[in-house]
Amino acid sequence: xxxxxxxxxxxxxxxxxxxxxxxxxxxxxxxxxxxxxxxxxxxxxxxxxxxxxxxxxxxxxxxxxxxxxxxxxxxxxxxxxxxxxxxxxxxxxxxxxxxxxxxxxxxxxxxxxxxxxxxxxxxxxxxxxxxxxxxxxxxxxxxxxxxxxxxxxxxxxxxxxxxxxxxxxxxxxxxxxxxxxxxxxxxxxxxxxxxxxxxxxxxxxxxxxxxxxxxxxxxxxxxxxxxxxxxxxxxxxxxxxxxxxxxxxxxxxxxxxxxxxxxxxxxxxxxxxxxxxxxxxxxxxxxxxxxxxxxxxxxxxxxxxxxxxxxxxxxxxxxxxxxxxxxxxxxxxxxxxxxxxxxxxxxxxxxxxxxxxxxxxxxxxxxxxxxxxxxxxxxxxxxxxxxxxxxxxxxxxxxxxxxxxxxxxxxxxxxxxxxxxxxxxxxxxxxxxxxxxxxxxxxxxxxxxxxxxxxxxxxxxxxxxxxxxxxxxxxxxxxxxxxxxxxxxxxxxxxxxxxxxxxxxxxxxxxxxxxxxxxxxxxxxxxxxxxxxxxxxxxxxxxxxxxxxxxxxxxxxxxxxxxxxxxxxxxxxxxxxxxxxxxxxxxxxxxxxxxxxxxxxxxxxxxxxxxxxxxxxxxxxxxxxxxxxxxxxxxxxxxxxxxxxxxxxxxxxxxxxxxxxxxxxxxxxxxxxxxxxxxxxxxxxxxxxxxxxxxxxxxxxxxxxxxxxxxxxxxxxxxxxxxxxxxxxxxxxxxxxxxxxxxxxxxxxxxxxxxxxxxxxxxxxxxxxx
Numbered sequence: 001x002x003x004x005x006x007x008x009x010x011x012x013x014x015x016x017x018x019x020x021x022x023x024x025x026x027x028x029x030x031x032x033x034x035x036x037x038x039x040x041x042x043x044x045x046x047x048x049x050x051x052x053x054x055x056x057x058x059x060x061x062x063x064x065x066x067x068x069x070x071x072x073x074x075x076x077x078x079x080x081x082x083x084x085x086x087x088x089x090x091x092x093x094x095x096x097x098x099x100x101x102x103x104x105x106x107x108x109x110x111x112x113x114x115x116x117x118x119x120x121x122x123x124x125x126x127x128x129x130x131x132x133x134x135x136x137x138x139x140x141x142x143x144x145x146x147x148x149x150x151x152x153x154x155x156x157x158x159x160x161x162x163x164x165x166x167x168x169x170x171x172x173x174x175x176x177x178x179x180x181x182x183x184x185x186x187x188x189x190x191x192x193x194x195x196x197x198x199x200x201x202x203x204x205x206x207x208x209x210x211x212x213x214x215x216x217x218x219x220x221x222x223x224x225x226x227x228x229x230x231x232x233x234x235x236x237x238x239x240x241x242x243x244x245x246x247x248x249x250x251x252x253x254x255x256x257x258x259x260x261x262x263x264x265x266x267x268x269x270x271x272x273x274x275x276x277x278x279x280x281x282x283x284x285x286x287x288x289x290x291x292x293x294x295x296x297x298x299x300x301x302x303x304x305x306x307x308x309x310x311x312x313x314x315x316x317x318x319x320x321x322x323x324x325x326x327x328x329x330x331x332x333x334x335x336x337x338x339x340x341x342x343x344x345x346x347x348x349x350x351x352x353x354x355x356x357x358x359x360x361x362x363x364x365x366x367x368x369x370x371x372x373x374x375x376x377x378x379x380x381x382x383x384x385x386x387x388x389x390x391x392x393x394x395x396x397x398x399x400x401x402x403x404x405x406x407x408x409x410x411x412x413x414x415x416x417x418x419x420x421x422x423x424x425x426x427x428x429x430x431x432x433x434x435x436x437x438x439x440x441x442x443x444x445x446x447x448x449x450x451x452x453x454x455x456x457x458x459x460x461x462x463x464x465x466x467x468x469x470x471x472x473x474x475x476x477x478x479x480x481x482x483x484x485x486x487x488x489x490x491x492x493x494x495x496x497x498x499x500x501x502x503x504x505x506x507x508x509x510x511x512x513x514x515x516x517x518x519x520x521x522x523x524x525x526x527x528x529x530x531x532x533x534x535x536x537x538x539x540x541x542x543x544x545x546x547x548x549x550x551x552x553x554x555x556x557x558x559x560x561x562x563x564x565x566x567x568x569x570x571x572x573x574x575x576x577x578x579x580x581x582x583x584x585x586x587x588x589x590x591x592x593x594x595x596x597x598x599x600x601x602x603x604x605x606x607x608x609x610x611x612x613x614x615x616x617x618x619x620x621x622x623x624x625x626x627x628x629x630x631x632x633x634x635x636x637x638x639x640x641x642x643x644x645x646x647x648x649x650x651x652x653x654x655x656x657x658x659x660x661x662x663x664x665x666x667x668x669x670x671x672x673x674x675x676x677x678x679x680x681x682x683x684x685x686x687x688x689x690x691x692x693x694x695x696x697x698x699x700x701x702x703x704x705x706x707x708x709x710x711x712x713x714x715x716x717x718x719x720x721x722x723x724x725x726x727x728x729x730x731x732x733x734x735x736x737x738x739x740x741x742x743x744x745x746x747x748x749x750x751x752x753x754x755x756x757x758x759x760x761x762x763x764x765x766x767x768x769x770x
Contacts, residue, residue: 115159231752252323298329566619
């Protein structure tokens with residue numbers, strides 16, 4: 001086990017500069033990523049080695065799939081039986097665990113360099129043979145043909161062997177694809193030339209332009225092979241970049257965590273962190289797993305998960321997500337979700353699954369591809385017949401060259417890559433901006449949506465009531481802080497959401513609630529208790545009147561004004577007299593108003609559904625503006641029916657919500673959008689999840705859908721136009737008017753560049769503005 005290999009305990013990469021040291025076992029030195037792994041290996045090395053940790057070919061066990069045909073799956077690398085393309089790991093996480101470069105890329109690169117080294121002298125020999133005044137300095141034409149055969153044979157039969165294997169497999173499986181055309185094109189040029197050298201009598205007189213020797217196209221066959229190999233290498237490298245956003249997410253998890261135990265701290269591998277462990281996160285470090293802060297204070301940069309650049313303050317009780325970056329403070333957290341349960345792992349998994357789905361628009365490309373290759377073969381045969389019958393001399397040479405050009409230029413790889421490459425890059429870009437897309441169909445549907453249905457609580461508002469105002473009444477003898485302290489003292493024993501808002505406000509103002517005696521909660525009315533010998537009542541105006549206390553005209557006017565603003569009013573009485581009024585509100589999220597303006601600018605009709613009172617709902621709608629319809633006091637089943645009725649009316653509906661009560665409506669909508677701050681049920685019912693649950697995420701999701709679908713249309717347009725124009729030009733339709741013929745070598749270069757161009761266009765999505 002040498003430095004740079006895998007740790008035999010945890011399987012992580014070993015840092016050559018690690019101070020963990022090594023352990024010698026049976027005369028062999030084993031190196032480790034940390035002292036923790038070293039000590040555990042030393043305790044029982046045989047058990048770890050018997051389990052096979054750190055050894056074997058990881059890629060052989062990783063499930064692979066085809067980017068163009070995600071239904072194709074197999075353990076280990078290989079080629080797609082439908083299109084012949086190289087398979088790649090199903091998930092970017094699997095690709096990262098394999099380590100090293102793509103084996104397909106390594107193999108194609110090696111064949112490219114060997115093929116290029118042999119093709120250069122072959123091309124030079126051919127060019128010198130055509131140059132005036134060089135004939136006397138070169139071997140005779142038959143000898144040059146044999147030299148070309150010697151140079152071209154390893155290029156075609158070894159460097160180009162993968163193309164022939166895949167082309168033959170496509171014929172055997174009756175799944176004609178791009179490699180069918182490539183193999184036929186290269187094979188035709190090489191076979192014609194080989195026959196001209198070995199049996200020149202078979203070639204009619206005047207069939208070639210090489211005076212004194214048979215017509216050969218070894219250089220064309222070799223150059224086509226090298227150019228196609230170059231295109232494959234460029235394509236494989238570009239395909240690897242399409243998952244760049246996911247690989248960056250995978251790097252966010254730190255390799256180790258600092259566990260707090262027995263008054264000290266111990267650095268352990270991330271894989272050995274368990275729920276309930278206490279972990280120390282120091283300034284500048286990444287949070288190792290999901291959990292809750294129990295001690296300390298800091299600000300955490302969550303931009304890599306939510307797309308929001310502003311650090312978030314974290315104190316005791318705040319939740320933190322693995323992969324985020326701690327600021328200048330230090331804190332102790334309790335691990336809650338580890339391994340595949342963390343938010344980061346779920347994001348990687350969701351995006352990996354989305355990248356393997358197919359958008360409905362792909363059906364057009366599939367339908368074209370089904371008949372495209374047979375049609376191209378027919379066109380190539382027809383081209384050869386027409387040139388062999390009606391073409392100018394040398395007819396046979398023209399027939400071969402033009403048929404080969406048709407076969408090579410018409411490869412449908414660009415058509416097949418147009419959609420999946422855009423989906424792969426687009427979903428990765430969305431993940432980096434906090435927009436998780438479950439499948440490609442959701443992106444296409446979201447772009448077409450014309451109506452947005454939004455829940456209020458937790459979607460437009462914070463979903464957590466807060467104390468908005470305090471007003472003391474004349475004659476109470478209390479200031480606001482004392483009134484709040486007394487109210488909080490009684491609410492300490494309550495579990496009502498309003499009680500939580502009052503207690504949080506008291507803590508933020510530094511008020512220390514006292515212990516309440518004889519506490520009593522009366523559901524739907526209020527609470528009462530005794531604090532420091534004073535009898536305190538909190539509740540509705542009706543509750544105070546039941547207790548013989550009249551709130552008063554001033555309190556009534558203030559309460560009415562607050563209710564018009566959508567607030568909940570709480571009356572406070574002390575020792576049988578009205579003392580003050582509190583208002584509690586669910587604040588609108590800071591980004592909601594601006595996001596709503598952008599949503600309307602995108603042409604969406606906005607419908608707000610909520611189970612809250614009509615006064616509260618209309619107050620929120622007025623504050624936001626741009627809300628077309630408001631439906632209040634709606635039950636969960638009614639939300640679903642409302643979405644259904646909109647769809648029946650011909651609307652394409654996107655529904656955004658965050659609670660369990662929103663799940664039926666999310667599932668009913670054309671595309672459901674779940675707030676990441678909401679419940680797991682809502683996120684499971686939705687096609688799109690916003691990691692940072694606000695309306696701004698909906699704007700980003702719409703921009704993403706438009707960018708991806710626009711990119712797909714550009715790719716499909718380019719692929720269709722390329723093949724529509726390329727095939728006739730290669731067949732020679734311009735020759736009668738301009739004398740122009742397309743060389744097979746230029747056709748192969750154009751074919752390779754077409755695939756690379758489609759992928760390069762898809763890669764532009766990595767910098768799309770969301």
